[in-house]
Amino acid sequence: MNIQTSILTEKYRPIKLDDLIGNKDIKIKFKEYLDKGEIPNLLLFGSAGTGKTSLSSIIVNNIDCNFLYINASDENSIDIMREKIKTFAMTRSFNKWKIVILDECDKISSAASSAFKIILEEYYKVCRFILITNHISKIDDSIKSRTVQYELKLSNYEDVKNRIIFILNNEKIKYNDKEVELLIKSSQGDLRQLINKIQKHTINNELKISKDILLEDNIKKVIVSLIKKGDNESLNKIRKLIDSSYNFDYISGYKYLYDNLELIGDANSIGDLLLVVAEYMYRDSFCLIKQINFMACCAELIKKK
Template sequence: MSESAGRQEIWVEKYRPERLEDVVGHENIISRIESYVEQNDLPHLLFAGPAGVGKTATSVSIAKEVYGDDWRENFLELNASDERGIDVVRDRIKNFARASFGGYDYRIIFLDEADALTSDAQSALRRTMEQFSNNTRFILSCNYSSQIIDPIQSRCAVFRFSQLSDDAVAAQVRNIAEREGIEYTDDGVDALVYAADGDMRRAINSLQAAAATGERVEEDVVYGITATARPEEIEEMVTSAITGDFVAARSVLDEMLTERGLAGGDIIDQLHRSVWEFELEEEAAVRLMDRVGEADYRIAEGANEKVQLEALLASVALEN
């Protein structure tokens, strides 16, 4: 395949792991799942963790390990938040589980975003899991395991996927860039890792978007296409506020929000990630974190982003 043809593909899919050993960043989890597969003793599984860390990739890899080339016929992927409702999902599960198949002891049903189901829907799902436990294994994926009812959790082996380490994301970004023949700088990779914040999907998509510009993948390009503020900009804004210079802090904020169109929620997220990297005194850092939490809540409830962020900076400036 030519380089230009390769760039027409979505790299997240092109470089999706084919086997469990290809899943990066979760060695302990993968080794336990590999033992289940080797012993042909797969329980129901519950994968919990943030987006883009490998939950779906692991589920598909399990099917490919168990069924080989027949994995598509024996693996059903459903999205639990589908607007068609749990009744349709249950019908599809029942039809899939009842269908005749040969050569395998069980089929696998992967239910993504299971925490989007109501408690009643989860209760219905629990009964369905019981009904077909003899010939079907369920893999449930969610962001928050606390949203899954206890009767389902107790029927599953629970695996908690954490955010991927910076080293794991950087290694995969470099690997893909080299395989695609993309020029990149170390600063560019660092920027991709920072913007991704442990989300491999976001890192790979950002790499492809940066490569599509035709330029070398470097820091300026990455921050431009990911709509991410530089860490030093966030630090400058906070430092100005802490020293009492509200006007300077507001100027940096205004440039990010108005001229570059960054989202207020993203700036809050970056502030939260960076508070402990600013070498602030502990008391100042704690006060800043308190204000970040309050602004985040208000923005999430629908308050004006710019007003809340300016209020955050004003509060910090007044305290110093």
């Protein structure tokens, strides 16, 4: 199949536990669940691209169940809880279990959240729930207490590289190691994003890194040097650099700042600088204008370095 007409993220989506990379201990535990043919109510959380949705698909495809998938970013009202989820949970089934996958569960409304707690308890004997979120801090404590929580973490560099090399070779895509390394670093361990970038930057079955990726990598290096310099013009220069980037990846920017804190401050200030980056990276998930949030982070780093 031609790479231009196939969706690589779907073609290489894991279909069994062994296909998932990283998270070894979690895979061992979930093998026990699958062998038993039963799961508790689960809350899967972690960064984007760590395999949360893929793991939930593996579960429902390997357990005797009917399942319902809901994305709470689109369906998050109390009516969805009462009319769709509750109706599914209470309906008779010829399968042993019914499972509801509630993706982006941090998006459900407060009213829906209250109704959901009741459903979790009332139908536990016949229906189990898999909740998925990138933002565990946004989940109500009363819902957390009714689930078994698992954090899926980004895979290490070598595991990601091996998977990407496998995909490139399997698709017969020409590449060089330097380009692969650059792509992996630009994706910050997000395997789904990385596979999408391979599809984007493959032309006539050859991986060709665009100037945008190279430019953004250079921009982040200059931003760190400007924060270190910290003079009156530094913030204005950082703003202009970001404006010059077509689509600056702010999460990648925060990660780059974290990776290079020792270039910004000294041993005595690293702890304070780390807290600054962590706070603004957290705010990024719900702020209105991401550029202003990132600029505020840079300003505070200059102040505290």
